[in-house]
Amino acid sequence: MSQLDFDVVIIGAGVIGLAIGQRLAGRGQQILIIERADQFGGGASSRNTGCIHSGAYYPSKSLKAQLCLRGRELLYDHCSKYDVPYKKIGKVFLATAPKYIDGLIKIKNLAESNGLSPLLEIDGPDIHRFEPFLKCDAALLCPESGIVDSYALMLSLVVLGGNHGLTLATRSRVISGKPEKGFWRVYTIDESGKKTFVRARWVVNAAGIWATGISRSTFPLRTIPEAHPVKGSYLQLTGPSPVSRIIYPDLIPGKISERVDATPGIDGKLRFGPSVDAAASYEDYRVADNLKERLTPLIQRYLLNYNTLKLSPDYAGVRPKIKTPGNGAPDFIFDWADEGGWLDLWGMESPGLTSALAIAEHVEFLAGETGLI
Numbered sequence: 001m002s003q004l005d006f007d008v009v010i011i012g013a014g015v016i017g018l019a020i021g022q023r024l025a026g027r028g029q030q031i032l033i034i035e036r037a038d039q040f041g042g043g044a045s046s047r048n049t050g051c052i053h054s055g056a057y058y059p060s061k062s063l064k065a066q067l068c069l070r071g072r073e074l075l076y077d078h079c080s081k082y083d084v085p086y087k088k089i090g091k092v093f094l095a096t097a098p099k100y101i102d103g104l105i106k107i108k109n110l111a112e113s114n115g116l117s118p119l120l121e122i123d124g125p126d127i128h129r130f131e132p133f134l135k136c137d138a139a140l141l142c143p144e145s146g147i148v149d150s151y152a153l154m155l156s157l158v159v160l161g162g163n164h165g166l167t168l169a170t171r172s173r174v175i176s177g178k179p180e181k182g183f184w185r186v187y188t189i190d191e192s193g194k195k196t197f198v199r200a201r202w203v204v205n206a207a208g209i210w211a212t213g214i215s216r217s218t219f220p221l222r223t224i225p226e227a228h229p230v231k232g233s234y235l236q237l238t239g240p241s242p243v244s245r246i247i248y249p250d251l252i253p254g255k256i257s258e259r260v261d262a263t264p265g266i267d268g269k270l271r272f273g274p275s276v277d278a279a280a281s282y283e284d285y286r287v288a289d290n291l292k293e294r295l296t297p298l299i300q301r302y303l304l305n306y307n308t309l310k311l312s313p314d315y316a317g318v319r320p321k322i323k324t325p326g327n328g329a330p331d332f333i334f335d336w337a338d339e340g341g342w343l344d345l346w347g348m349e350s351p352g353l354t355s356a357l358a359i360a361e362h363v364e365f366l367a368g369e370t371g372l373i
């Protein structure tokens with residue numbers, strides 16, 4: 001057994017663990033991020049849409065709304081300061097049939113109560129002035145949304161954190177933690193099966209969809225939500241994108257409806273998705289053979305000339321959702337273990353990428369409140 005000492009151990013080098021590490025390292029904390037894979041960011045953080053969400057449609061006063069709005073602001077600043085590729089291209093919410101217009105009204109009201117500038121209302125026949133290849137009954141335009149290169153974002157966090165002494169240990173899986181007097185022992189296992197531990201004053205469990213499992217093996221008696229992995233797969237369009245903005249059809253806030261978004265990526269490619277499918281495992285990244293057939297009727301609802309487009313299967317990601325009793329759409333959860341000094345992050349699903357820098361700020365605040373920093 002070997003022994004190392006850090007102020008903070010962060011479990012998981014996804015965008016959230018890295019953002020927390022970078023922020024706390026900047027405060028002079030000695031940080032170790034432990035990552036089970038051979039490099040950072042291979043989980044949900046590199047298998048998403050790369051959309052910088054506006055925060056328009058999350059429940060008012062929820063952590064998702066607050067951290068998304070703040071995170072978006074921090075993210076745009078970070079990207080322009082550190083040359084992380086991004087584009088503020090805006091998002092169009094569409095109602096492709098009269099029954100979805102209520103959804104637009106809800107989005108507009110929520111956006112206003114969440115503090116966004118009023119979204120622009122567009123009548124169906126006018127949509128061609130904004131997006132010539134779309135059809136709809138009505139639309140809302142939100143200029144605040146954008147897209148970001150999530151890998152470049154994570155790389156910037158690794159480099160900035162590294163400048164402040166952040167250590168990233170890959171190929172090492174955290175098994176559990178054990179409280180000692182004034183510190184935590186964090187047990188890990190490497191690929192050869194060798195077990196070891198590190199000691200840290202406090203621990204942040206930012207292991208995405210795996211986080212609840214680590215919490216459960218550390219705290220067998222604690223109430224811990226169940227992980228609920230939901231796969232999202234994408235189709236990619238060959239050739240130039242027929243739309244210049246992010247397209248969100250038929251969204252009804254708080255409801256899961258059958259819909260397929262279209263997002264022009266930072267690489268210029270248009271992607272349709274993510275789909276909503278049960279994940280066979282936390283790393284079920286297989287794109288179903290019939291994805292194109294399934295998504296086609298949903299895309300045809302809003303895109304003109306669809307039949308001339310060439311689509312192929314792209315990639316998939318697993319949404320790190322959780323199930324909590326009686327709550328179909330749980331908020332982000334930040335939960336300190338009773339033992340103190342161990343902070344669990346559960347349910348860090350979308351808008352986790354947008355919110356990452358604000359989540360880091362929030363963790364810093366929570367640690368300050370408890371006197372850890």
Ligand SMILES: Cc1cc2nc3c(=O)[nH]c(=O)nc-3n(C[C@H](O)[C@H](O)[C@H](O)COP(=O)(O)OP(=O)(O)OC[C@H]3O[C@@H](n4cnc5c(N)ncnc54)[C@H](O)[C@@H]3O)c2cc1C
Pocket residue numbers: 011012013014015016017018034035036037040041042043044045046047048049050051052053172173174175206207208209210211214231232233274316317318319320348349350351352353354355
């Ligand atoms: C399909 C899809 C689309 C999305 N689209 C968007 C979007 O457009 N905009 C947006 O804002 N958000 C989006 N999200 C959400 C966003 O991707 C996540 O909220 C965010 O990436 C979560 O980051 P994370 O660091 O918590 O998780 P992850 O990126 O999953 O990182 C967790 C890390 O922990 C590591 N780990 C796990 N177990 C252990 C262990 N025992 N020991 C050590 N390391 C461990 C994993 O290997 C992984 O690297 C999307 C998500 C999905 C799946």
